[in-house]
Every structure is written in structure tokens, then in C-alpha cells.
Amino acid sequence: MSATDAPVQSSPTRPAKPPVSWKLLAGGALFVLISWWAGSGRFGVGFSAPELLSGFERGQRILEDLLNPRWQAWRGLIGPFIETLRIAVLAALIGCSAAFGMALLTSRVSAPGLRSFLAGKAVLNVVRSIPDLLYAMVFVAVFSIGPLAGIVALILFNIGVVGKLTSETIDGIDTGPLEAAQAAGASHTQVIRTSVVPSVLPNYVAYSLYAFELNLRASLVVGFVGAGGIGQVLFVALNGFRYDVVSLIVICIFVIVFLVESVSIALRRRLV
Amino acid sequence: MIRFDNVTLDYAGGVRALDDVSLDIDAGELVVVVGLSGAGKSSLVRAINGLVRPSAGTIEVDGREVGSASPAELREIRSDIGMIFQGFNLVKRTSVLNNVLMGRLHVVPRWRTLLGMYPAADVEVAMQALERVEIVDKAYVRASNLSGGQQQRVGIARALAQEPKVILADEPVASLDPPTSHVVMRDLQQINRELGITTVVNLHFLDLARAYGDRIIGLRAGRIVFDGPGSEADEQVFEDIYGRSLTADDVLQAKAEL
């Protein structure tokens, strides 16, 4: 505080410093508490340095195997990888198409009526809340082991992801053109086709690309529960304690995802 | 052509936009509605094509009642009424032609609009509308690449493509600079005179109102306080409508000199 400030005759009184929000403090305390509980050895996951160290020590031998991938086995992986690709492609095509319809239904802007909107939103929320692998597990029980289970599972997964993202985009569009279409006497479907679809199409395509990426990563592992693809080979290798094969598969998965993701990101950037 | 019979319009929250308004507009008239923001002029214009519904009274357009129309009837009525908006309301990401074709939506079968396959006859109507506003060379240009004045002309073309009996304009020039505003108002005036389409325009620039309106309706607090030819509307009349002295904001010319 500078002492040379000339006091002004009618200087306003300084406001009191606002107290720190008690909500923030309470939230912070709660956070620390939960974290301590969740991480503790007794009630939680046991996240501590000694645990980690002893864990890694126990896994020494396995680690060695993991670091020596069995390169010769790559030929056997080609077929399963192609199956993985098929699952991803089909699920993306069918799932993203259905997702668009779902998105139209669950956006305030484009929903045909209140009841269908609420019903659609409820369904979409449930569909979204189920993890992709859980779908795979369930559909393996329905269709028995094989890629069909994986495809159906990922279709539903796609609908959840792309549906929600597209629906939020539709919520955010400029409603001016919609009003113009209505003022010209257009029906509801016509309004959507001429005013909503062109406005959200680039975003929708970007989301679908993103979903395809997610699909590929998911389809790599759905085989683990029997839904086809490379995951199945992974499962067999793991059960046979063939960590060298596991290592090879992991490396291949890694490379593929990395490549697909780079391409997808580049494509998406040019879209939106 | 347009008749308001004791129309009162309330919005949720207790706002009374129109208070027992009655008026008759004949076919082929060019009417300009003036008044302060909130005086009800936007509600008046939007009530004509049912974008807002009256709380009491009836509104008739070409003999058909708007307030009690079913959704299907309303679409039918609206297809004969073209509307031009302050914000242009074009679909930015698509071409000018596609925007104008939106004026043909009511007559084109639904499946054709879904596929985007408009019949040649309707495309012809759209092209002619674009020719009338002299912007047909931009037919395949993306709407967002046009200037404000050009976008509004596309808006006019869209309304014309409906082959309407009535054209409504809700503050069509509020977002435009003075020279462009005159171009747009002149277009509307020409369309009214050459095609005989009844035109109702909402304006808050008083010099424009006097220059282009055959008939001026002044609204204040939801009531009609003036209804007569432009020649009778002098400063005193406008001050009555506004309920205050006029300022430079009320006049387009002043803006141009800025």
C-alpha cells in the first residue's frame, strides 16, 4: 500500500474480502476424504508405493516374457485382425446411421413431440450407460460365441456415443432457418431435412469417424469375451500363459490403433 | 386480404403485446408498421402467419382464419404467405438455390424433399425468383459466403418462390447498412407494385417508413395510434407513436452520415 496516495475526500470504503465459498471448501474436503478412502489398503484399492513395488517384483518373470514378443507368430494374426476390421466397419455403418435418427429424436430442436422426446432421451441415456464390453458379454450369451455378438454389441455402443454427440450438436444450431421453413408452410420432416441436416452434417460425419475409431479399439478386445476378432486370440494366449504371444498381439493392436487414429484425426480436422 | 378483429395477444409472463387491435388490409397494399420495440409491431406481423397465436379475437388471411387453424391448415395458409426476417434465416451451409427452394416445400412431395430431388418446374420458379432480385449468378454459392444485403435478397427470393399472396417482413433492414437498406426496400416496393402482392413491413427507421410505405400503421403499447398514408405522417405523428421526442437512432439517414 503506497503511503503517497493522497487521500480523496469522498473515498469509498473498501469492501470486505469475500469469504472463501464454504461450498468449495466442503467440496475440497469431501474430495480428499473420498480419495483417501478409495486409495487405502483396507477399504480401497491399496494404492501405495510398497504395494506397487512388491507387485512388480512378483511379476518379474512375466515381465521378461512380455519383453520378448514372439515375432514369428504374426501370420496367424492376420485373419483375426481382418475379422476385427469387419466388426468395426459393419457396426459403424449400421450404428451411426441409426444414431442419426436417434439424435433427431432426442434433441429439443428436432423432436417431433414431447412424449417421443422424453422416451427417446430415456432410452438413449440407458443405451449410453452400458460399456461396450458389457454389451459384448450379453450378446455372446444371446448369439453365442462369434463376430455377430460383437457387431450387434458395437452397434448399440455406437448409437449411444454418436447419438448423444449429434443430439447435442443439433441442440446448438441456429434455429432461424427452421423458423423460416415453418413460415413457408413446410412439414416437420421437411423442416428437418432442409434446415437441420445441412447444419449438422459435417459434425455428424466427424463424430462417426470418431465412433469408427472407438469401434476399432473396442472390436480389438470384444473377442476377449468371445465376440470375435483378435481379442479371442488374446484370450487363448493369456490362458495358456503364452506371454510372448500376448506381447506380440499387444504390439500389433498398438500399431493399428495408432495408425487409424492418426488418419482419423487428420480427416476430422478437414471436416469441421 | 388481411383482417384483424379485436385481436388481443398476451405472452406468458403477463406481457400484453396487442390490445384489442382491429384493422383491414386490402389486397395489393404496402403497409409499414412502426413503433417502439415492445410496442407490438413484431407480434402484429408474426400473428398474421400464425407464428404467434392471438389470445382473443380473430385474424383472417384471404378469408381463412389463422388463430384456430389446425397444423395442416396452418401450413396451407403459410404457403401463401412469404416471410422475410431481420436475421435473414438462411441455411448457411448450403447453396443459395437450396435456400430459395425452401419456398417450394409445401408443394413438393415429401419424398422428393427428403432426397433433395426437386422437380424441374419448381427449380424454374426458384431461378426466376432469383432473377427478379438479380442474384441468380450466385445460385450455387454457399449462403454464408454472401454479404448481408445479398443474403436478404436471397430471403426475398425464397419468399417469392412460394408464389405468395402476402409478403411479411419483420425488420428486414435492421441488420443492413443504409444504401443496402434502400435497395432492399426498393425491391419490396417493386415486387408489391409489379406483382400486386400484399406486403406488410415492420420498420423502426422512420424515414424509410415514410419513403416506402403507402400506408403507415403506428403502434404504441399494443394499440393502433395512427393509420394513414405516409404523407400524413409528420414528426408530430411519430412523436405520438413513440411517446417521446425523436432521436437520431430513429432515422436511417442520420446513421449514414455518421
Added chain:
Amino acid sequence: MTIPQTPTHTPPRVRTTTASATRPERPRRYGPLGLALTLLAAGLWAAWTSGIDLAAVLRGPQAFVRILALMFLPPDASAIPGALSGMVESLQIAWIGTIIGALISLPLGLLAAKNVGGRISPTVSRQVLNLLRSLPELVLAILFVSMIGLGPLAGTLAIGLGSIGTLGKLTAEVVEGIDRGPIEASEAVGGGRFQVLRWGVLPQAMPEIIAFWLYRFEINVRASAILGLVGAGGIGGMLANFLSYRRYGSAGTAILIVIATTIAIDIASSRIRRRIITGKSATKHSLEPLAQVVTP
């Protein structure tokens, strides 16, 4: 004041009433058609070569409904305590895992941001983050279970490591999108690297970054519910067991608990995220929640 008479304005162009401009030719666009055809071809190839039996597909809905009935009409109530404790463990895994991911991704994200990280480290960090993103969580879980044994710790590490990549990338994007102004201001008053970060960068970026952490937590809850499948702790292992032993009633209970928990967390997280992003004022980068802690 007087309203001026409008002088006749000569419009900028010569106007005629007959059609003067010629109609342009309709442009031919092959892009969308080509895309549609490629997609169709890909779809047909995939469907054809997959060897999927159409009969099996048609039988599907019936089998699906049957299993749904077994699962949910009614679900096995006796499985509730076990499933709940499994879900709680999954939540713990997601919680700690997200914290690990957030803490590590923050410095990495800052390093990867072109406007903060300097010259070389953004490109390097970006690649590291991309690499980290490439592994599905399940695979990470398998690796960690192999390395340190069964149990929730492996799951926590898997979630943590799996989150770093995405969170780091999103953090970098947020940081790259902030206003240059406060950074310049803190540099102008002579702030060093850390002070510029603390006063110029973080107050702007933190709300969005924290929102991403919360969003990642939502995703991690879903992921951790599954990881138990490979022995990494949580409700997943229980679920896999129920399904393979065809105890559909218990599976139904577990699934319902997963759905309910996920939806509840989603709702809570969205609310908190909305409050963080919009804050008490309407400015885009709201400082309110953080500012109270940051200002001395």
C-alpha cells in the same frame, strides 16, 4: 428533430427489370457420391465375408428377449450386496485412476501445448500422448494383472495410464485455445515460467480442464466396471462369472446396478461441469470457482 426527406439514392448497379444475369451451370460434385459408394462397398464386403449366418441374425431378437426376461424379470435380489460392493470397488478404481491420469496429464498437456511448451517439447509430447492413447484399457489391465497380479491395484493402474493420453491431448488443446492477453501480462510484469503458468495460463484453462477430468471420470466408471473381467477388480469379474454360469438373474442385478450408477455419476458430473464452465458470471472462461482459491 426533423425527419429528412429521403433523397433518391442511386443504387450501386444498373438495374433492369428483365432478367439480366445468366444462370450459372450446376456444379458437379463427385465427393459425396464417391463417399457413399465407398461406404456401401465396405459395408457389403464386411457383411459378405464375415460368414454370418442370416438365420442366426433372425433368430437373434427372440433369443435376446428371452435373455432379457431371464435377467430382469425379475433380477436376482440376493445378488445385490455382492454386486454393490463390486460396484463400489469399481468406483474406487475409477476415482483413483482418474486422479492419477489427471495429475500426470496436466504437466504433459502443458508441455504438449504449442503456446506454452516451447519449441521442441510440443511435438515430442504430442507423440508420447498419442502413443499412450493407443492402448485399450482392457489390454492395459491384462498387462498390469500379468505384471503385479490380480486385484484392484492393477485396474487402477490401467485406468490411470489409459487416461493420460486422452486427458493430455485435451489439456493441450484447451491451453492452446486460451487468450494470449494474460500470458503477455504476466510476462510483462517480469514473471518467470512458473508464474506465467500460474497466473496467465492456469486460471483461464483450469475450468475446462477440470471439466474434462470429470468427463473422463464418467468414462472411467464404465471402463472400470468391465476390467474386473480380467481380474483387475470391481464388478466386472462378478458379471463375467454370472454370465458364463448362466446365472442370468444375478447378471441382471449387476447390470442394473452398473446402469444406475453410471447414469447417476453422469448426471452429477454434468451438473458440476456446467457450473464450472458457466460459473456465476457468464464469461466464457469463468474464473469464479478457482479464483477464490487462487487469490491470496
